[in-house]
Amino acid sequence: MKNKSQLKLLLEIFTVFFKIGSFTFGGGYAMIPLIEKEVVENKKWVAEEEVVDVFAVAQSMPGAIAINSATFIGYKISGKKGSLVATIGVILPSFFIITLIAVFFSRFQDTPVVKAVFSGIRPAIVGLISVAAIKVGKASIVDNTGILLSILSVILVVIFDVQAIFVILGGAAVGLAIYCLFPERTAKILSNGGNKG
Amino acid sequence: MIYLQLLVSFIKIGLFSFGGGYAMIPLIQREIESHGWLSASEFVDIIAIAEMTPGPIAVNSATFVGYKAAGILGGMVATIGVAIPSLLLILIVSKYFFKFQDHPANKMIFYGIRPVIVGLILTAAIFVAQTTFFKQDITINLSCIFKNQLSIIDLKSMVIFAFTLAALIKFKLNPILMIVVSGILGLLMSYHEIFY
Numbered sequence: 001m002k003n004k005s006q007l008k009l010l011l012e013i014f015t016v017f018f019k020i021g022s023f024t025f026g027g028g029y030a031m032i033p034l035i036e037k038e039v040v041e042n043k044k045w046v047a048e049e050e051v052v053d054v055f056a057v058a059q060s061m062p063g064a065i066a067i068n069s070a071t072f073i074g075y076k077i078s079g080k081k082g083s084l085v086a087t088i089g090v091i092l093p094s095f096f097i098i099t100l101i102a103v104f105f106s107r108f109q110d111t112p113v114v115k116a117v118f119s120g121i122r123p124a125i126v127g128l129i130s131v132a133a134i135k136v137g138k139a140s141i142v143d144n145t146g147i148l149l150s151i152l153s154v155i156l157v158v159i160f161d162v163q164a165i166f167v168i169l170g171g172a173a174v175g176l177a178i179y180c181l182f183p184e185r186t187a188k189i190l191s192n193g194g195n196k197g
Numbered sequence: 198m199i200y201l202q203l204l205v206s207f208i209k210i211g212l213f214s215f216g217g218g219y220a221m222i223p224l225i226q227r228e229i230e231s232h233g234w235l236s237a238s239e240f241v242d243i244i245a246i247a248e249m250t251p252g253p254i255a256v257n258s259a260t261f262v263g264y265k266a267a268g269i270l271g272g273m274v275a276t277i278g279v280a281i282p283s284l285l286l287i288l289i290v291s292k293y294f295f296k297f298q299d300h301p302a303n304k305m306i307f308y309g310i311r312p313v314i315v316g317l318i319l320t321a322a323i324f325v326a327q328t329t330f331f332k333q334d335i336t337i338n339l340s341c342i343f344k345n346q347l348s349i350i351d352l353k354s355m356v357i358f359a360f361t362l363a364a365l366i367k368f369k370l371n372p373i374l375m376i377v378v379s380g381i382l383g384l385l386m387s388y389h390e391i392f393y
Contacts, residue, residue: 094252120383127361175309
C-alpha cells in the first residue's frame with residue numbers, strides 16, 4: 001500500500017517536472033513562474049516563501065539552475081528517489097526536442113515561423129519573470145533592509161557585472177552579521193515570523 | 198572511447214560552471230575546441246537553438262554537442278554527464294540544508310539571501326527584456342537612445358509584454374497557456390512578413 005502511494009507520488013513528480021521542462025524557455029529563472037503554478041499552487045509541495053530558498057541553493061551550486069532546483073525540490077518532496085525522478089523529468093523534454101532538431105532540422109533557428117513564434121514568446125517571458133519576481137518578493141522581503149538588498153543586488157549585477165554567486169554570498173554575510181552583532185534585532189526579525197524557515 | 202570523453206567533459210562542465218546555462222557556454226566551447234567535436238559555426242547554432250527550445254540551456258547544448266560528436270548515444274551520455282554533478286552536490290547539500298533549516302543563524306543567513314534572489318530574478322527579467330524590446334543590439338550609446346527613442350523600441354514586443362502583464366495579474370492565466378498564446382500572437386503579428 002505504502003509502495004503504491006509512493007510510486008504514484010513519484011509519477012506525479014515526474015509528470016510535473018516534465019511539464020516544467022517542456023515550457024521553460026530561456027534559462028533557469030524562466031522556470032520560476034511554472035514552479036509557482038505547478039509546485040506551489042497546484043500541488044502545494046513547496047510553500048511560497050520556500051521557492052526563494054530553492055533558488056538560493058540552486059544558484060549557489062555549480063551546474064544548471066533548472067537541474068539544481070528540480071533535484072532540490074524533488075528531494076524535499078520525496079527524498080533521493082524524488083530528486084532523481086524530478087531531474088529526469090526536467091531533462092527529458094529538452095533531450096527529445098534537441099535530438100529531433102539535430103537529426104531533422106539543422107537550420108531550425110532560421111525558419112521564419114520559428115522566429116515569429118519566438119518574437120511573441122520572448123516578451124511574454126519578460127512578463128512572466130517580472131510577475132514571479134513580485135510574487136516571490138512579497139513572500140520573502142519582510143522589511144526595508146530586504147528592499148535595500150534587492151535593489152543593491154540588481155545594481156551590482158546589471159551595472160557592475162558582478163557574478164550572481166558573489167551577490168548571494170554578500171546577502172548571506174549581511175544576514176550573518178546582523179545575527180552576530182545585533183541580537184535584539186535578530187530576535188525581532190525571527191519573532192516576526194514573516195521569514196519562515 | 199568517445200563516449201567516455203563526452204561523459205568526462207560534460208561532468209567537468211557541470212561541475213565548474215556557476216550561475217547557470219549561459220555561464221557554461223565558454224566552458225563548453227573550450228571542451229569542443231580541444232576535442233574538435235564541432236565546427237565554429239555549429240557552435241554558434243547551439244546557442245541559438247538552445248535559446249529557442251524549451252529546457253535548461255545546459256541540457257540543450259549537452260544533447261546537441263553529444264549528438265553531433267557521436268550520435269544519439271553520444272547525446273545521451275553528454276546529457277547524463279552534465280546532470281551528474283548537480284544531482285550529487287544538491288543531494289549532499291539538501292541533506293544538511295533540511296537538518297539546519299531551523300537554526301537561527303541559518304534563518305538569518307536566508308534573511309539576507311532571499312532579497313538578493315528576488316533581485317536576481319528581476320535581473321533575469323531585465324536581461325531578457327534587453328534582447329527583446331530593442332530592435333538593435335543594446336550596446337548602443339545613450340545619445341542614440343535619446344535621438345530616436347521610438348524607432349529602436351520594438352512595439353510588437355511591448356504590446357505582447359503589456360498583454361502578458363494584464364493577463365497574469367488580472368486573470369491569473371496559467372503560465373503554460375500564456376506561453377502558447379504569446380507564441381501564436383507572435384506568429385499572427387509577423388504573418389505578413391512570412392507569407393507575403
